Amino acid sequence: MDINNDNDIKRLVEKISEQITLEKLNKIWKGFNITRFALYKENKGYLSSTCEDKSLVKEIEWNPQHYGNTCILYNNEYLGIWNLNTLSHNANFDRLFASIVHELFHGYQSVFCKKDYANELKAATYTFTKEVVKLMLMERQFLYQAVMETDNKLKQNYINSFIVCRSKRISLNREDILYDLTIESHEGTASFVEYKALKMISGNTKDHLASFMWNKLYKPKDIIKHFRKGLYATGMFICLLLDEIAGDWQQEFQSTNILLYDLLLKYYCPKPSELINENKDCAELIIKNYKQKQEDNFNMFNEQQGYTVNISGNIELRGYDPMNIVSRNNKILHKHFLMIKAGNQELVLKGVIICEHNTNFAKIKKVSFKMKNEPKQQNDKVLLFEIGEIKALLQKENNIYNIIV
Structure with a gap:
């Protein structure tokens, strides 16, 4: 265009x-x-x-x-x-x-739609063990095969294997899995709608577009890095399964608080089956690479040019991109932008930003970012070039600017 x-x-x-x-x-x-x-x-x-x-x-x-x-x-x-x-x-x-x-x-x-939204900060504290990643890889493989398979008997087997894998993962950490289920219900249905809109305007076949959307949203080697985005794909594919086995499921889904995966369970009763212990080596490599990526992302902050600025004090989280956050210990790195309320002033910070938290990730202890121009104290306010001004005290120590709200 x-x-x-x-x-x-x-x-x-x-x-x-x-x-x-x-x-x-x-x-x-x-x-x-x-x-x-x-x-x-x-x-x-x-x-x-x-x-x-x-x-x-x-x-x-x-x-x-x-x-x-x-x-x-x-x-x-x-x-x-x-x-x-x-x-x-x-x-x-x-x-x-x-x-x-x-x-x-x-x-x-x-x-x-009567649905609760996901706690987006859960993505920053999600527990990724070798067993969890192994099961996630298997789940997605079986779900993809279930949608693309034309033989009904094989399709039923793939659906069953998907549910058995997920049930095993739920038993390992029920609190974490709620994040999956809510993102699938919210973003997965929106991706399903996106798929249907693309199918309508392009005239392409279901198999072609389902495969295209799956590959756009999910890549096995990035299953942790783009974890949230991968849930768009699993949610969309659960919708495609419901289209096949549940008919007019959309009305029931949007008029109740039932989650997408639970709706699938309502229409499909799984049979117990043994899981083959595969993907173990792959899971280990994925976790190793993910931990290295965490370090690389935090190093990226130090490599930025400009003046280092810290804001501490009365800070509220107002907005961020959940697709582009990385956590390490009590810190969350935002790759693109962050919206905060510092004192009584709302600010939009762009670039790579690090937030330091206490035990509650919704509470911000300190925000660190880089600026091209030095912040300036003017009476009782601090001027932040191209960002705004806040009522605060500015202190400089070792070429780092500390703003206390």
Whole structure:
């Protein structure tokens, strides 16, 4: 896609709007009715029209606190948003359309689906042992085979093996597995909707697109690194299984608090079976590589250019990208951005940021980041160039700037 100026962006918004109709959305998921979205870059957004007028694109000033590709509440309306700077030079219109439908579905979920959201910080404290990783690898292998298999007897065997593996993993750590089940129920269904939107607009076959989406979301060697993203894939594939064995499951799913995996268990009763002890060596290598990646990511912070700034005191966590966090002991590294409230001021920090916590990861003890320009004390406020200002005390020690809120 060629996107060189405002007119190109407006035409792209109009083209996407023409495809997002209530009729199409209802074919994807009954009752799905969130249609408005915005594309944005830097400080300008391009808001799609209403259903009544598909040709009107509205330019709006972009709030920097609306960050990433997601769904936001804008003027009391759920809005899918997409950052144009994240599009590659060979971006595909069909995939962009389907991705925006994914984000729109999150707005629909917020209004109509009775589900609790996952505790996103659980990903930072998740327990990855060799046994857990081995079972995760086996689960995903069996789930993929269950969806792609055409022979009914083999399909049933694969479904059974998937459930037996997961049951074993649940018995090892029931608290951690709740994170899997809630992400699958929220993001997995949105990925299923994305898959159906892509299938509708591209005309490609189920097998081709299911395989494409699976490979896009899940890579065995990165099963820990991209753990959350892999749950999009398992959730989507559970939806595909439910399409085959449960008929009109969507209404039951969204009108109750049942989780996606539990709904599968309602329609499929597993039989006890023995698991082959495979993937052990692979699991050991994955964990070893993951621990090295943790070290590399934290070293990345020290390699950044600029002045080191620490903020400590009264700090609240306001927003972050759960797909790009890495934990080590009592610290969490955010690879792209972090939104905090320091004192009474909300700040958006960009780049690599490290948060230090106590035992509760929702409570921030200290935030460390780099700046191109030195922070300045001005009366009772500290000025942070290109970030904002906060009422605080600035101290400098060994070329490190400490801001106490």
